[in-house]
Amino acid sequence: MMNGMERLTAAINGTLADRIPVFCNLLDxxxxxxxxxxxxxxxxxxxxxxxxxxxxxxxxxxxxxSLFYVxxxxxxLGCRKIIYAKDGPPNVGEMVIKKNDDISxxxxxxxxxxxxxFAEELKCLRILKAExxxxxxxxxxxxASMTMxxxxxxxxxxxxxxxxxxxxxxxxxxxxxxxxxxxxxAAYRAAGADVLVYSNPFGSxxxxxRTFFDEISLPWMESDLAPGxxxxxxxxCGSARFNDVIESVIxxxxxxVFYLSPMDDIAEGKKIVAGRGVTCGVINDIMLLxxxxxxxxxxxxxxxxxxxxxxxFLFGTLVMPYAIPEENIRTMLEAAYEYGRFDSE
Amino acid sequence: xxxxxxxxxxxxxxxxxRDRALQVVHDALALEITPEEVVxxxxxxxxxxxxxxxxxxxxxxxxxxxxxxxxASEVVDDMVPRFRKAPQxxxxxxxxxxxxxxxxxxxxxxxxxxKAMMIEVTDLGLNVAPERFVDEAxxxxxxxxxxxxxxxxxxxxxxxxRRVRQILKERGVEDRIKIAxxxxxxxxDPELYRSVGGDAWAENxxxxxxxxxxxxxxxxx
Ligand code: B12
Numbered sequence: 001m002m003n004g005m006e007r008l009t010a011a012i013n014g015t016l017a018d019r020i021p022v023f024c025n026l027l028d029x030x031x032x033x034x035x036x037x038x039x040x041x042x043x044x045x046x047x048x049x050x051x052x053x054x055x056x057x058x059x060x061x062x063x064x065x066s067l068f069y070v071x072x073x074x075x076x077l078g079c080r081k082i083i084y085a086k087d088g089p090p091n092v093g094e095m096v097i098k099k100n101d102d103i104s105x106x107x108x109x110x111x112x113x114x115x116x117x118f119a120e121e122l123k124c125l126r127i128l129k130a131e132x133x134x135x136x137x138x139x140x141x142x143x144a145s146m147t148m149x150x151x152x153x154x155x156x157x158x159x160x161x162x163x164x165x166x167x168x169x170x171x172x173x174x175x176x177x178x179x180x181x182x183x184x185x186a187a188y189r190a191a192g193a194d195v196l197v198y199s200n201p202f203g204s205x206x207x208x209x210r211t212f213f214d215e216i217s218l219p220w221m222e223s224d225l226a227p228g229x230x231x232x233x234x235x236x237c238g239s240a241r242f243n244d245v246i247e248s249v250i251x252x253x254x255x256x257v258f259y260l261s262p263m264d265d266i267a268e269g270k271k272i273v274a275g276r277g278v279t280c281g282v283i284n285d286i287m288l289l290x291x292x293x294x295x296x297x298x299x300x301x302x303x304x305x306x307x308x309x310x311x312x313f314l315f316g317t318l319v320m321p322y323a324i325p326e327e328n329i330r331t332m333l334e335a336a337y338e339y340g341r342f343d344s345e
Numbered sequence: 346x347x348x349x350x351x352x353x354x355x356x357x358x359x360x361x362x363r364d365r366a367l368q369v370v371h372d373a374l375a376l377e378i379t380p381e382e383v384v385x386x387x388x389x390x391x392x393x394x395x396x397x398x399x400x401x402x403x404x405x406x407x408x409x410x411x412x413x414x415x416x417a418s419e420v421v422d423d424m425v426p427r428f429r430k431a432p433q434x435x436x437x438x439x440x441x442x443x444x445x446x447x448x449x450x451x452x453x454x455x456x457x458x459x460k461a462m463m464i465e466v467t468d469l470g471l472n473v474a475p476e477r478f479v480d481e482a483x484x485x486x487x488x489x490x491x492x493x494x495x496x497x498x499x500x501x502x503x504x505x506x507r508r509v510r511q512i513l514k515e516r517g518v519e520d521r522i523k524i525a526x527x528x529x530x531x532x533x534d535p536e537l538y539r540s541v542g543g544d545a546w547a548e549n550x551x552x553x554x555x556x557x558x559x560x561x562x563x564x565x566x
Pocket of ligand 1: 027068069070088090091147150151155199237238240320321407410451452454455492493494495498527528529530532547548549551553556
């Protein structure tokens with residue numbers, strides 16, 4: 001049997017594998033796995049690493065996550081309050097930027113790796129690399145410069161500043177967030193992360209009009225990615241659709257992996273990528289709370305039939321809600337392993 | 346002439362150009378178009394036109410929703426005091442995000458659209474406890490409680506819409522107050538509103554205006 005890294009490499013190179021790679025993004029579920037509250041769980045990188053390894057072994061999927069929760073990035077930029085729920089992901093509980101003046105005061109740490117908020121994640125990454133390095137890809141999650149302000153000032157204020165200015169202040173903030181991104185991506189690469197999920201809802205025309213994408217989103221994405229390059233980078237718009245910008249992303253940014261929205265047409269996405277990269281079909285995992293076994297299997301089948309022919313395809317989930325029953329996770333995965341098989345083609 | 350104003354205003358909205366939209370309105374006033382006409386013949390139809398493009402699947406982005414709501418509510422704030430007589434209010438709504446949820450953008454867009462449609466909106470803010478939704482709805486004599494949630498656990502959780510429904514039932518006011526819900530989880534699961542006890546949901550801020558107007562009419566009937 002092949003391992004996750006071999007399957008992923010085969011998908012990237014378009015060579016043969018036993019089946020398509022399957023990425024199942026279980027985060028908060030790790031707490032359940034270890035019998036801890038979500039707050040206790042995220043206090044330690046050892047917890048997260050252990051649960052990531054255990055869940056991967058238990059379910060047999062192909063990825064490991066160094067991500068705790070997205071709000072951690074705000075902690076690196078000064079947020080000191082995280083709100084924990086008993087049955088859902090932690091959230092940013094304090095806005096680092098409360099008023100416009102706070103933007104000039106915002107400081108991007110020179111060395112992210114020495115920041116206390118990064119220490120546990122680094123610990124987690126080291127364990128994952130030591131235990132599974134080279135066998136299962138270790139994924140890191142990074143928020144694009146244009147989306148980062150949502151975590152620092154809230155989507156509401158950010159949307160207002162992005163659309164209505166003042167433009168000078170907006171650009172000052174974006175410059176800092178892009179600097180932060182560049183440092184973060186370098187730190188993750190140095191720590192051995194294999195897959196770098198580049199998250200940017202503002203890279204989707206569900207969020208901004210096409211002209212805005214061309215004139216503003218693209219240049220900031222170029223700024224984020226230019227220094228470090230696009231090796232291992234995955235284009236992801238936080239589950240918003242992006243088939244209509246794939247061509248531009250390939251041409252202008254050179255990214256080679258596309259983590260579609262569940263609302264994107266997989267076959268269409270794959271046709272646009274046209275062998276120049278890996279297309280990831282992503283299930284609407286919120287429905288795993290409701291669907292029957294038959295419905296889950298039918299959906300997985302539909303998705304894989306749309307994306308598998310010709311290879312260079314991966315099956316994935318979004319951020320799996322905490323309340324999804326284990327049985328439904330298994331049903332989805334078993335269907336993905338079954339329909340995703342390459343029978344001596 | 347009014348038609349031309351409407352076209353120009355619509356174009357500005359779709360281009361997310363606030364300054365141009367406000368300029369169009371001010372130029373219109375200078376041409377002796379009345380404040381009433383600005384609101385009812387320009388701003389409200391622009392929102393309706395947007396609903397039409399959405400239902401025809403012509404892709405209206407979140408930024409365009411945001412700007413449409415923002416500009417509409419600014420124009421309405423500016424025009425209403427200039428009306429010859431106070432406008433007729435269609436109904437009253439209290440709106441907030443569910444307990445444990447600090448995501449306010451959806452609420453703001455919805456509130457802006459409601460205001461432009463002459464619905465009185467009381468904004469209860471973020472992280473609103475279920476009891477407070479009901480208390481405030483009764484205090485403001487609101488026909489609709491509008492609850493916005495961005496995460497699955499705040500949409501489905503025991504302190505969200507489900508609890509609001511239970512309190513309405515306990516207090517025997519279910520025929521007086523309806524619940525509208527919305528936010529990301531409802532877009533991923535269009536049946537979710539039912540299982541949490543909502544009366545209706547809407548996919549975006551613009552259609553929220555229509556859905557909530559229907560609920561108000563139902564209560565007032
Ligand atoms: C932008 C975004 C982000 C950004 C910004 C987050 C922020 N602070 O605001 C980033 C990338 C940072 C992010 C992070 C996270 N996110 Co996020 N994010 C999104 C995304 C792409 C859009 C959300 C948004 O802001 N939309 C804009 C608002 C205005 O849209 P809306 O709420 O849907 O509102 C519209 C309609 O729904 C309607 N409406 C809204 N309210 C109401 C109310 C009524 C009464 C009515 C009638 C209508 C209505 O009108 C509105 C306007 O048109 C969604 C996916 C998606 N495509 O929707 C995921 C999503 C909301 N995120 C999700 C998650 C899980 C997270 C994290 C918790 C991940 C993590 N484990 O850390 C973090 C939390 C960060 C934090 N706050 O600490 C999940 C939530 C589902 C779940 N599993 O619980 C989603 C759905 C993605 C997914 N499917 O996995 N996220």
